[in-house]
Amino acid sequence: MDKIHISNKTIERLSRYLRYLTYLELDGVERVDSKELAELALVSPALLRKDLSHFGGFGKSGYGYDIVHLKKSIEKILNTDNPKNFIIIGAGNIGKALANYIYFEKLNFMLKAIFDCDSKKISEKIGKLNVKSCDDLSNYLKEYSVDIAILTTPMQAVKGLFHILVQNEVPAVWNFAPIDIKSAKNTHVINEHLSKNLLVLSYHIKNKH
Amino acid sequence: MDKIHISNKTIERLSRYLRYLTYLELDGVERVDSKELAELALVSPALLRKDLSHFGGFGKSGYGYDIVHLKKSIEKILNTDNPKNFIIIGAGNIGKALANYIYFEKLNFMLKAIFDCDSKKISEKIGKLNVKSCDDLSNYLKEYSVDIAILTTPMQAVKGLFHILVQNEVPAVWNFAPIDIKSAKNTHVINEHLSKNLLVLSYHIKNKH
Numbered sequence: 001m002d003k004i005h006i007s008n009k010t011i012e013r014l015s016r017y018l019r020y021l022t023y024l025e026l027d028g029v030e031r032v033d034s035k036e037l038a039e040l041a042l043v044s045p046a047l048l049r050k051d052l053s054h055f056g057g058f059g060k061s062g063y064g065y066d067i068v069h070l071k072k073s074i075e076k077i078l079n080t081d082n083p084k085n086f087i088i089i090g091a092g093n094i095g096k097a098l099a100n101y102i103y104f105e106k107l108n109f110m111l112k113a114i115f116d117c118d119s120k121k122i123s124e125k126i127g128k129l130n131v132k133s134c135d136d137l138s139n140y141l142k143e144y145s146v147d148i149a150i151l152t153t154p155m156q157a158v159k160g161l162f163h164i165l166v167q168n169e170v171p172a173v174w175n176f177a178p179i180d181i182k183s184a185k186n187t188h189v190i191n192e193h194l195s196k197n198l199l200v201l202s203y204h205i206k207n208k209h
Numbered sequence: 210m211d212k213i214h215i216s217n218k219t220i221e222r223l224s225r226y227l228r229y230l231t232y233l234e235l236d237g238v239e240r241v242d243s244k245e246l247a248e249l250a251l252v253s254p255a256l257l258r259k260d261l262s263h264f265g266g267f268g269k270s271g272y273g274y275d276i277v278h279l280k281k282s283i284e285k286i287l288n289t290d291n292p293k294n295f296i297i298i299g300a301g302n303i304g305k306a307l308a309n310y311i312y313f314e315k316l317n318f319m320l321k322a323i324f325d326c327d328s329k330k331i332s333e334k335i336g337k338l339n340v341k342s343c344d345d346l347s348n349y350l351k352e353y354s355v356d357i358a359i360l361t362t363p364m365q366a367v368k369g370l371f372h373i374l375v376q377n378e379v380p381a382v383w384n385f386a387p388i389d390i391k392s393a394k395n396t397h398v399i400n401e402h403l404s405k406n407l408l409v410l411s412y413h414i415k416n417k418h
Contacts, residue, residue, distance in 0.1 A: 008409050015408045019387060042389045042400070078408050079415035086407075097306035103387055103404055109411075148410055172410040178228060178312060180251045188413045190406045191251075195312055197399045198295075199224045199287050200217050201357055201381040202318075204397045206288035 016041045021071045033064035080108045090152030091116040091131045141168035148172040155179040225250045230280045242273035289317045299361030300325040300340045308335045350377035357381040364388040
């Protein structure tokens with residue numbers, strides 16, 4: 001199972017199935033058939049069955065999928081079956097919104113610390129955490145294990161902070177700053193473009209009229 | 210030019226070129242060659258040249274691209290050459306972060322109103338705007354032209370609000386609620402999955418070790 005390469009689009013669909021399975025489980029539902037789950041996730045039943053068959057075919061014809069079992073299998077594929085530690089660097093509006101986004105914890109992503117480079121923000125409280133100084137980032141990373149760092153600082157600060165993350169071999173960086181950074185040998189980067197979907201919508205509006 | 214179908218991936222790259230062109234323009238630069246712009250946007254020069262040649266080939270060999278001209282051409286393609294009005298429904302953490310995200314205005318997206326369904330949030334001030342009640346949404350849409358509505362409410366509220374948006378023929382909806390909604394005849398929907406890239410990173414970490 002570990003050898004299969006999954007595209008980002010498939011990962012997105014799997015995460016959508018996982019979300020609806022969680023809702024169904026919370027409603028006390030035990031089984032779901034492919035048609036119902038596909039309808040919730042806005043995909044065709046054929047595509048859903050294809051996605052899930054890659055990982056061993058969880059469904060039994062006429063019986064549907066066992067929700068607990070299917071959920072666990074998808075969590076294993078997405079590597080969310082055990083907790084991941086993440087930190088946020090940048091305690092501005094986006095940093096705060098991500099710190100307070102409850103769905104991350106439901107997916108087993110645990111926010112462990114928030115940093116900011118602006119001395120006025122140090123010790124400000126966000127949820128249960130006090131904002132730490134960027135000056136303490138390097139020492140923090142030497143002491144604690146961090147799987148993912150989220151960068152939401154102004155772009156001027158990104159280069160220096162990324163250097164510290166690479167030096168300390170943080171395996172993954174999710175960059176919200178409006179400047180793209182390249183993955184390093186042991187640090188995989190995803191550059192987030194918050195305005196992308198707004199531009200996609202804008203393009204669609206134009207091509208409709 | 211209007212007849213070309215552009216994929217979402219191309220739109221993302223065009224928006225990246227646009228961003229760096231804006232930075233270069235602010236720095237007083239007048240021309241950029243494909244190699245330099247490609248390096249900033251983390252794409253190959255060949256791909257950049259291919260993307261731009263679709264729209265009429267702006268570059269002259271050995272001269273580079275004229276920044277002002279290229280910027281205008283991309284804005285026209287992305288339909289950001291004239292202002293678009295948008296509203297935010299849901300004044301929680303994500304709604305506030307999006308309301309304060311300055312890059313949207315730079316792209317000509319103008320935030321005109323913020324709504325919330327929780328009476329405690331009505332009249333709260335976000336930036337220059339007072340939060341309005343969801344009860345006033347329908348009347349607002351009858352009076353003012355809205356190109357894009359951003360939904361950041363809890364999922365229970367989504368269905369009813371989307372119905373109002375469809376009835377009033379709002380052309381585009383960007384949905385951040387963790388429940389997927391289907392486009393209607395005159396209303397194009399993009400469902401945002403904020404945790405998607407976190408899951409992609411998580412998957413990458415696993416497949417590295």
